[in-house]
Amino acid sequence: METGARVVTLDILRGVAVMGILAMNIIGFSMPEPAYSNPAAYGGSTGLDLAAWTFNFIFVDGRMRGLFSFLFGASLLLVIDRAEAKGEDPGAVHFRRMAWLLLFGLLHFWLIWWGDILAHYAMIGLVAFAFRHQPAGKLALYGIGFIAIETALMALTGARFIEAARDAASSETGSQAILRWEAMRSQLGPLPPAELDADLALHRGPYLPLVIDRLHNSTSLVNSLTFVGPETLGYMLMGMAGLKSGFLTGAWEAARYRRWATIGFAVATPSFGILAVLIIRSGFDPALVAALSLGATTPLRPIMIVALAALIILISGHGRAWSGLIAAVGRAAFTNYLATSMVMTTFFYGYGFGLYGRMGRAEVYLPVLAMWLLILVWSKLWLDHFRYGPLEWLWRSLARGAFQPMRRA
Template identity: 50%
Template structure:
């Protein structure tokens, strides 16, 4: 196939990215459909028994933060790919990269303030600006720096456990009481009155919700750099290393991929399963939820992310129906990610159908499967006619300072 304006494509990168953009919704659907603490603590809202508990358990062990991490891996790999192509064309890699990141930040802020509070694009843009300085680093350096960043993330997350413990030890202190309330609304089981107010707000009109959302999240991108940016950047660097050594490009021997599947899932499932039983045994007590989901999982996630990436690459079939659909979804990940937010906020928020807080944890997955079907059905036909997804085209055109051609036809490398 001939190369066009869209440039060469790597089937492995597109397919892994496609799985990641679909997989992220497995977790984000909880944040779309019910109060924020339900994301980490099923006892807070949505159900923590029977099918609801089973859904939480499956997500926690297999998908929670792994899909986001996989997406971050791909972001790092794609960053190198863009830089390499710009260099090969005689363009300034710095200008191309930072133009992309600045416009991604703009999209992310609009998404955060006008659509949904769970945006990750703004954090990706900010950490991507830092990742550029590692474009020429050796694979060993990328891995070492990434591990150091994960160490910092572990310490930052551990501070939440310390704050939780101090707040419980000094309940009469106004400062610690306020800290406890903040943690409770993220990881604990808030009072019914607070939950009812949150549900009422999200079922209200767009203006009242957006005004409150902007008040709550106006400085969230800056806070996010210090709260979880370390881990995001670490995953980007790991993704760069995985692209440089051929892993994400599909160049490893199959037995090497199978080895990582065995390592990632073997260690990860056993460890996550143990943590899940520890959390459940406490009745989803807040400190255990924080420790079990935010702290002790930090060294485990990269192993499972590598396991997932390896498994997807092993299972993809060039020319296969599902592979081609997933690859198309991955090529349009930016469009599909933002379209998912618009669809889900329409379904759950008051400016749309207003289903917020109505469905149980298990029931919301009917929405997930519907959104997946839409993404898989529309991405491939669109890309058979056009070189980019609609928002990919807009992003590229803004970053390049001129409208890009939408002619179709892309060279795909297996």
């Protein structure tokens, strides 16, 4: 998100990622949390609703967040390299940026939406700094290593769900095993009626109780470090490798991008398709959802992320009008990410239009399309006159301790 000599491919990829993230976050904005992983939990699991879940499961879920993490790592390294080139202290520059990003993330979490990722990025970004001098090959290997750790963690989580379901099935009514499974099942399955009613009432109600609830659940920010922290760090290191190797800057020959995209999609797409079929055939059994959507997808995601990046770079000729629009979205990704949260929570929550839990899974993509159009139009118009998006300018000014020039010369 830092500017200087723009790397256009990074902007285009970042624009695709921030728009794609909304395609999954919309479920978190519009309905109870278990619906994110399990359409049978809420929002509909037949017809167009099932089609929407299936498409997102195969092509979107985790891939856009992963691509955004790749680009965060690349941008982080760009800022460090530019600070060193100017004779500045790269550590001071980096840690100031991460400190301010952490504050932005906390405010986003507490005041706007529980699904914030900025605070998580800031904390993982502090660790990623230690790898800045590693060559591209080693960065890629470290990234694969952290994703292997994440795969093991998710596999253990899936196994824990399957074991709990099995124990409950063989236990007597009212036993501890059944109570344990009911508590776990509600994380990835339909909420018990009382919990569902409470969730709907909270999100359809006034603003202050939502803030209080998020303050009470602040520990989830720390929990995310252990739950998805290794994966996020792995993605950031892969992004740093992608920058150093020229992959993310568009420096490779077209045939090489074509080869990586072809192989990646050939491996990942049918694999995700098989997992989707297994989950659907199970009737979206929460234990199987945990085992397959958490554990089995983790090693496949980076394969498709790389394939997606290669494909986007391959087709994003710099002279095309749509590339310029998406690049503008990417240049203002910080602003667009937070603006999306403000618009969508206002649209769905009780202090706004109160549509939380009232739309089906397929229906919620109508406001997604409207938001995409909005950010495509405003980003280009704004950046035709200004150097940065509004929040990019604020973050840059705060991190540097001085107001940065805003208007274009």
